[in-house]
Amino acid sequence: MANGLLIHYDWCSGCKSCEMACQMKQDLPLGQWGIKVLEDGPWPLDAKDLRSEKFYAATEDKKAADIEIEGSISHGKMHWTYIPEPTELCDLCGDLTAKGEVPRCVQTCQARVMEYGSLSELSSRAEQIGRRVLIYLP
Amino acid sequence: MAAKPWKREEMGETIVRSCAWSPPGCHPVGCGVQLHVKDGKLVDVEGDPEHPINRGALCPRCLAIKDVVYHKDRIYRPQIRDRADRGKNKWREISLDEAMDLLEEKTRYFRDTYGPESIVVFCGTGREATMYHNELTFMSFGSPNACYAQSGWSCYAPRVSSVAYLMGGGYPEIDYAARYADRYDHEGWSAPNYILLWGKEPLKSNADGFWGHSVVDMMKDCDTKLIVADPRLTWIASKADVHLQLRPGTDAALALSLLNVIINEDLYDHDAVEKWTYGFEALQERVQEYPPEKVEKITWVPAEQIYDAARKYAAHPEGKHSAIGWGLAVDQNPNGIQVGHALLSLIAITDNMDVPGGNTLGLPTKNDTNVDMISRAMEADTVSKQLFDKRIGAKEFPFVCDLMSTNHPDSVLDTLESFEPYRLRMGVFQSSNVVGGAISAAQTRWLEAMKNSFEFACATEIFHNPTTMAVCDLVIPLKTWVEHDTLVVSHYSFNIAFYGMCNKAIDVVEGYSDLEFMIEVGKRLFPEYWNEVNTPAKYFEKYLLPPGETFETLQQKHTIQPEEIYRKCEKGLMRFDGGLGYMSQTGRIELWSHAYSNYGDDPLPYFVEPPRSPISTPELFKEYPLVLTTGGRSYTSFHSEHRQIDRLRQQVKWPLLELHPDTAKSLGIEDGDWAWIENPFGRVKQKASLTYSLDPRVVHAHHGWWYPEDDPEEPSLYGFRKSNINVIMPHKAIGKLGFGDTFKCEICKVYKVTDDNDLDNHLPAPPVLAQV
Numbered sequence: 012m013a014n015g016l017l018i019h020y021d022w023c024s025g026c027k028s029c030e031m032a033c034q035m036k037q038d039l040p041l042g043q044w045g046i047k048v049l050e051d052g053p054w055p056l057d058a059k060d061l062r063s064e065k066f067y068a069a070t071e072d073k074k075a076a077d078i079e080i081e082g083s084i085s086h087g088k089m090h091w092t093y094i095p096e097p098t099e100l101c102d103l104c105g106d107l108t109a110k111g112e113v114p115r116c117v118q119t120c121q122a123r124v125m126e127y128g129s130l131s132e133l134s135s136r137a138e139q140i141g142r143r144v145l146i147y148l149p
Numbered sequence: 150m151a152a153k154p155w156k157r158e159e160m161g162e163t164i165v166r167s168c169a170w171s172p173p174g175c176h177p178v179g180c181g182v183q184l185h186v187k188d189g190k191l192v193d194v195e196g197d198p199e200h201p202i203n204r205g206a207l208c209p210r211c212l213a214i215k216d217v218v219y220h221k222d223r224i225y226r227p228q229i230r231d232r233a234d235r236g237k238n239k240w241r242e243i244s245l246d247e248a249m250d251l252l253e254e255k256t257r258y259f260r261d262t263y264g265p266e267s268i269v270v271f272c273g274t275g276r277e278a279t280m281y282h283n284e285l286t287f288m289s290f291g292s293p294n295a296c297y298a299q300s301g302w303s304c305y306a307p308r309v310s311s312v313a314y315l316m317g318g319g320y321p322e323i324d325y326a327a328r329y330a331d332r333y334d335h336e337g338w339s340a341p342n343y344i345l346l347w348g349k350e351p352l353k354s355n356a357d358g359f360w361g362h363s364v365v366d367m368m369k370d371c372d373t374k375l376i377v378a379d380p381r382l383t384w385i386a387s388k389a390d391v392h393l394q395l396r397p398g399t400d401a402a403l404a405l406s407l408l409n410v411i412i413n414e415d416l417y418d419h420d421a422v423e424k425w426t427y428g429f430e431a432l433q434e435r436v437q438e439y440p441p442e443k444v445e446k447i448t449w450v451p452a453e454q455i456y457d458a459a460r461k462y463a464a465h466p467e468g469k470h471s472a473i474g475w476g477l478a479v480d481q482n483p484n485g486i487q488v489g490h491a492l493l494s495l496i497a498i499t500d501n502m503d504v505p506g507g508n509t510l511g512l513p514t515k516n517d518t519n520v521d522m523i524s525r526a527m528e529a530d531t532v533s534k535q536l537f538d539k540r541i542g543a544k545e546f547p548f549v550c551d552l553m554s555t556n557h558p559d560s561v562l563d564t565l566e567s568f569e570p571y572r573l574r575m576g577v578f579q580s581s582n583v584v585g586g587a588i589s590a591a592q593t594r595w596l597e598a599m600k601n602s603f604e605f606a607c608a609t610e611i612f613h614n615p616t617t618m619a620v621c622d623l624v625i626p627l628k629t630w631v632e633h634d635t636l637v638v639s640h641y642s643f644n645i646a647f648y649g650m651c652n653k654a655i656d657v658v659e660g661y662s663d664l665e666f667m668i669e670v671g672k673r674l675f676p677e678y679w680n681e682v683n684t685p686a687k688y689f690e691k692y693l694l695p696p697g698e699t700f701e702t703l704q705q706k707h708t709i710q711p712e713e714i715y716r717k718c719e720k721g722l723m724r725f726d727g728g729l730g731y732m733s734q735t736g737r738i739e740l741w742s743h744a745y746s747n748y749g750d751d752p753l754p755y756f757v758e759p760p761r762s763p764i765s766t767p768e769l770f771k772e773y774p775l776v777l778t779t780g781g782r783s784y785t786s787f788h789s790e791h792r793q794i795d796r797l798r799q800q801v802k803w804p805l806l807e808l809h810p811d812t813a814k815s816l817g818i819e820d821g822d823w824a825w826i827e828n829p830f831g832r833v834k835q836k837a838s839l840t841y842s843l844d845p846r847v848v849h850a851h852h853g854w855w856y857p858e859d860d861p862e863e864p865s866l867y868g869f870r871k872s873n874i875n876v877i878m879p880h881k882a883i884g885k886l887g888f889g890d891t892f893k894c895e896i897c898k899v900y901k902v903t904d905d906n907d908l909d910n911h912l913p914a915p916p917v918l919a920q921v
């Protein structure tokens with residue numbers, strides 16, 4: 012049965028500790044990663060950033076120097092997600108798991124969103140978590 | 150399972166458990182690490198799952214510590230340079246004994262010839278050195294002039310001082326179950342209902358010792374919800390129920406408006422107000438000036454959000470409490486003392502002080518390294534009363550200097566420039582990069598003034614930086630946190646989550662730790678005082694460890710979490726005399742402050758506009774039409790540190806100017822373009838990063854940037870003038886009583902860097918990171 016990594020990416024803060032932990036542990040050269048954190052956002056979930064409408068209305072074709080918007084404008088809900096992606100250089104820390112330890116990225120994750128296990132274990136965990144969760148079999 | 154010993158042998162390696170601090174910097178977070186050592190070399194670093202706070206997790210900085218320790222540019226032996234060669238990279242190595250002999254000789258010379266006050270000792274922010282700064286100055290160098298060179302002393306001190314003046318001590322921190330071995334599972338503990346983060350991004354900053362990802366823990370696993378007051382949408386703010394995206398610098402108006410709603414809607418706790426606060430009626434009257442509809446116009450925060458946030462924060466569903474995490478934005482604001490006052494008032498009147506899931510409160514500290522150090526020095530006769538009277542700026546700014554014991558930083562720059570009231574002739578820099586670092590304003594003025602004023606200057610450092618290159622004659626290597634034994638006391642002992650042991654794992658340099666340096670200098674100059682506490686272990690036992698603990702017992706236990714006691718004011722624990730209540734003049738948390746009034750400020754919180762803003766300087770704003778906030782942190786650097794660590798530069802390579810895509814578009818700027826940030830004090834350039842996280846009228850610049858890969862010599866000095874936003878932060882834009890600066894509330898204009906407008910061609914040198 013294949014082992015893999017589960018990432019509850021809803022709460023991944025994008026701290027990139029997993030990247031660094033893995034690169035250091037594997038002693039990879041700069042620019043090579045066993046796991047890489049991809050960023051998506053922030054962008055407005057509403058059709059348009061609410062602020063933009065006011066901004067456009069005020070600016071039209073003016074330069075920033077002439078912008079005069081007064082008073083409040085608030086953004087709507089924003090999407091902002093980080094997705095850690097294990098690469099071909101991920102060996103699932105076989106040396107550590109053989110000793111009964113967890114992979115280095117799992118131990119290091121600051122938001123505690125990574126788990127290691129067999130696909131079946133991870134699937135039931137994913138079901139339990141219920142949303143915004145990924146399973147990787149690198 | 151019993152905890153692992155602090156040192157163990159495993160498969161040919163020695164594994165040392167330790168709690169990390171500095172250098173290179175961090176706050177006293179003391180995260181648990183396991184250092185793998187083989188043949189005397191550090192070969193691997195991992196988190197320590199048994200540490201009660203970080204439980205195995207680490208930031209990129211601690212993970213990359215190997216690259217710091219063995220860096221090619223590290224200062225491995227003491228170095229000296231002829232005074233004529235200042236600004237040139239012409240150093241000669243000497244032994245540590247020679248270095249200390251020279252330092253002693255110079256100190257004696259300036260002390261005996263011009264008086265000890267001619268020596269000024271600088272210290273940077275956050276690192277271990279800050280714990281000993283006053284003591285190093287007073288008890289080792291015998292000078293009254295300790296200087297933290299941030300304009301308006303605007304980091305932590307304003308918050309700590311507000312607390313001291315309004316309620317007599319004990320720093321309020323979010324309750325993150327830090328004092329329980331079983332943390333969030335502890336029976337009887339209940340998580341915050343809401344956390345209100347105010348001008349704080351704790352995930353990146355871990356400020357003051359608060360382990361920032363605790364916020365994620367509690368939101369993910371304990372149903373805690375979030376309100377954020379911040380001009381920037383941080384990632385964690387994107388998870389908030391309410392994001393109060395205020396105009397930078399209008400914090401006091403917003404906080405007063407929250408008070409307005411809570412008081413007028415009768416959402417406060419009558420019992421808490423009656424028993425433990427003073428001056429409620431006066432505050433009630435004051436907040437009438439700040440209705441949400443009016444404050445919306447000041448802060449740009451919609452009134453309905455203000456109502457919503459106030460109601461959420463004040464609610465106690467199922468008896469739960471809510472917590473406020475107050476950050477650096479409270480300090481870096483000339484109006485900050487009032488912001489702090491308003492936030493403490495919020496905590497106090499809603500019964501969220503010193504309760505589970507609210508704000509925890511440290512015990513008032515005896516033997517405090519700030520407040521009590523002057524009396525300790527006078528008792529030990531290392532600095533006399535007459536000498537303390539010569540502290541620069543202390544008479545002008547007693548509100549700052551009575552509690553902090555230092556001099557006033559802005560007055561020090563005035564003195565360096567004018568030689569009034571006397572000339573400062575010798576400078577000592579302990580982990581402080583005043584030129585090119587992250588805390589000082591008007592950095593080119595500091596540079597020129599220090600070059601003129603100092604006849605001799607010495608630094609303790611791990612790397613050269615613009616300050617050592619520009620002004621120092623002697624540099625003594627510092628040991629990193631993997632190279633020395635020390636004690637980590639979280640929150641600088643103002644609200645101790647735990648005492649942690651930082652264990653030495655390896656030897657690398659011929660130098661000292663900050664504490665060893667203080668003791669060694671002290672033994673030479675004031676042997677009577679230091680001969681009794683002549684080792685770090687004795688020092689900790691005498692001054693810092695809880696009664697009954699020794700260096701050895703702490704080493705065995707590794708971490709010691711003090712007992713969590715809530716509602717201490719009801720138990721006589723917040724006063725040295727054992728009485729009920731707090732140690733303010735009235736024994737209560739003063740919503741109407743006697744201390745503020747005695748020092749000549751309004752006894753109640755109020756809002757004033759920043760010195761430059763769309764409202765206070767509308768004409769100037771036409772020329773500089775964007776509001777500028779600065780200093781947001783990144784995971785990869787501690788303020789101006791770590792810039793030479795290529796692995797960390799992989800993750801954050803350049804200083805970023807963040808701006809809204811529409812603003813960028815109107816300026817013809819695209820993502821990744823270099824852009825000038827100009828204000829009346831000059832201009833610097835950073836790389837544009839387009840983001841919806843900001844209001845289109847606000848831009849955010851990163852702080853403390855210099856380029857270790859650039860030319861170290863004058864006039865470049867590692868290119869600090871190119872991008873360091875602190876170069877264009879104003880001198881002495883401080884608050885009425887001396888605290889605060891405008892680092893988070895300035896104005897600027899932004900335009901694209903082109904060949905034509907960058908004729909001195911000081912674009913950063915080609916990237917050193919060939920592979921990225």
Ligand code: SF4
Pocket residue numbers: 032033034036045046097098100101102103104114115116117
């Ligand atoms: S499991 Fe190991 S090899 Fe794979 S990404 Fe994590 S740390 Fe790297």
Ligand code: SF4
Pocket residue numbers: 018022023024025026027028029030048093095119120121122123124125
């Ligand atoms: S360490 Fe965890 S929280 Fe940080 S980026 Fe990686 S997965 Fe996300």
Ligand code: SF4
Pocket residue numbers: 169170174175176178179180203206207208209210211355
């Ligand atoms: S907060 Fe980060 S840098 Fe600071 S001690 Fe912990 S892991 Fe290290």
